[in-house]
Amino acid sequence: MKEKYTYPNMIKHMRKKGITFESTDERSAINTLSSKNYYFKLTSYRKNFEKNQFGKYKNLDFGYLTDLASIDAQLRYYLLQLSLNIEHGIKTILIDLITKDPKEDGYSIIKDFRSYNQFGYDQTMIYLKKNSYLKDLYIKHKAHPSVWMFLEVAPFGTLSTFVDFYFKRTNNKRIETAHKFLKYAKNIRNACAHNNSILVNLFSDKERLRFANTSVVSLGIPMGLTHKLMRDRKVNDLVCLFYLHKTFSTSVESYEHFKREGNRLLNRALRHKNYYEGNANLSTFYNILNALINY
Known part of the structure; x- marks a missing residue:
């Protein structure tokens, strides 16, 4: 030992x-x-x-090391805020689509989702049952949960699978982007929510994808990123996160606010740029972040 x-x-x-x-x-x-x-x-x-x-x-x-730890903590907080904004935007669209659909009563869709993904359904209902602030919702709706209640409390992972379920059910183009890319953005969201470092193992072979995802490449190229960069798993996931945020922000004001916050973060990251002169990985990562924030 x-x-x-x-x-x-x-x-x-x-x-x-x-x-x-x-x-x-x-x-x-x-x-x-x-x-x-x-x-x-x-x-x-x-x-x-x-x-x-x-x-x-x-x-x-x-x-x-302490400087990078501070930058990374602020980066995680920023990316988590983007994730929460994406989550809110996607839930808003789903609720709108289902509310306006005369073929949906708001209850049978949750029964169908339960058959599609029992784990996601159970995870959401268990979370609701254990939530000290929402016990009244559980008691009132546990027997016949509605889509409005369910999506309100569904965690990010369940939301991702619900999006897949709903797209397969309806083939609705308004939710297609989330269907394609939310599962990748979820990796960034989970890392930030669990306080896992982002600025580690940058461009490591262990994080290299065997093949770049062609759909993600089609997003990254207009952002100024190369096919080679998008073979990195972290870059792949970040491209998806930022694209989803631009797509599902509920207002221009919200999107511009996060753009300003992103540039503030970049300025903080470069406060002691003399520390990292010649550090190609950090320099490349900050350039990527700059491209994503200002796309």
Whole structure:
């Protein structure tokens, strides 16, 4: 069994790996590790930096790791807000379509969805049952849930499968884009919702798709991205997220607000650009982000 790292041992190990403490002293670094972030997450950003022939990181200071952690936290928050906006827009369209459809009574469609995806149905109803703020909805509607109630509480994953179900049921063009791309955007949404780092393993072979998705490529090319870049799984998913956000934003004002917030994030990411001079992966990723935000 490996020995548990104390904070001084963490510092010692980082120094052994070539991480310097020039922008912050060791005492401040220990304070960061004990109260602001934690070792496993903070050191995960080291993967963005090259090693020399002796296995030590080149040009990597502890301050660079804390800066990337801050940028990544703000990026996750921003992308999660986009996801929530997409979710609201898609649910609004689904409700509109079903409400206006004389062939739908609003109840049988949920029975049919239950047959189509028992897991998604159960997941939603269990969530509703356990929700301390919505127990009245569960008690009132558990026997005969309506589509209006169901979509109100359906989690993102269930929404994605419901979109697929509804498109196959109706072939409605208003929801076709969500049918094609929501399952990819969901990967970004889940990573952000579960506080998983985004700025790690950038352009790693482990995240490379065997083939670029031709439908996603057709979205990315007008954004200024290359076919090669879109073989990266994270880029693939981000293209889908931003395209869906542009498609399903419920107002121009909302879309422009998130565009401004995205550019604010880019400015923050480049505050210490001297830290990352020569870092091709980070530079490429920020260029991609810029293209997506300003498309």
